[in-house]
Amino acid sequence: MKFWRKPLDLDKITVPHGEVHIFKDRCKGCAFCVEYCPKDVLDMSEEFNIKGYHPPYVKNPDDCLECHLCEMLCPEFAIFVTLKEEEKSAKVPINKGEK
């Protein structure tokens, strides 16, 4: 991850990683999730879903910071994020994208 200044407590901070789950067939292809992901994790796929829309796919899975913005910005309830399995037990001191 790139910082505009190096945080003094960088060694103590663990950045959470999320896993994106997409219900392809619920998607109506609005691209809100792709447009507003701060880490460019998603992109629209060429594939068609059952309704004939192009759903998103996870382009850069390792970059997801579990901010849940795509989940909040999906009008179809078609995408959500969970904390990566291996990090669930670890203590995560960083604010989870809450204001």
Added chain:
Amino acid sequence: MEEPTKAIKEIHPDPSATSGVHPMENLLRMERMPHIWCPTCGIGLAVTAFTAALTKANIDTNKMSIVSGIGCTGRVAGYVKLDSFHTTHGRPIAFGTGIRVANPGIKVVVFSGDGDLIAIGGNHFIHAARRNIDMLVICVNNFIYAMTGGQVAPTTPLAAYATTSPYGCVEPPFNIPYIADSAGAVYVARWTTLHVRRLTNSITEALQKTGFSVVEVISPCGMYYSRINRLGDGLDMMRFYHDNVEIRNGEDTKNLDIGFQTKIICGKFVDRERPSYMERYNQWLSEVKGARGEG
């Protein structure tokens, strides 16, 4: 924030603890999905903010009722898994008042469109604010009557095209926060569908208030408003909000007019205390009974 009540925890577990189930599913009637809203419509985002706010606010969802009128936004009550009422056009506030007065233990949320609440339902809106009926009104403002085909609404900006204004709208629009404020609402905020997190926070805050609270949600209607005005689809409108929204918390509600493609001022504008209708009623009743020796 206090711990959510047991009811919320049960129906809406911690998202990080689930897998394969969307965390909002427990508050939605998934058997009715997909919903009717068009691709890039913003109404779904108002619903995500509302469901997120329900999990944040310390409210027992078993003691909550959602009431909608008619319109695209009027469908919301049917998709949210609370005690839902889909009522006649313009009348959700009247139904909500009835629910609240008949059973003061119920928290009422009215979720409807600008046409439903401010045009045909305009008088219910101002009088519920005047009486300070205890309810939260979430008004999705997409600047037109969407469900019936994009006619001019009392919120259509001057000069905007609609199916009934082929030369551009000539009527000055209502400024919803100003009406709510002048009529006596205790909480007034406005956000766009792009500001989902701030919108969630506002709805959470408004849910804790006692009295008439109004949250206006400016929302894209890609099908009628932006397409007819050649502004692109809902995604283009979201980009427009990104570039043209100015956040001014505490701004005087007089200054919140919305023009055609002009700056939109968002924020929390009013947060005050006034005795609610039920508080006044109960107090008055005990005074009158006391004076008559019936108490």
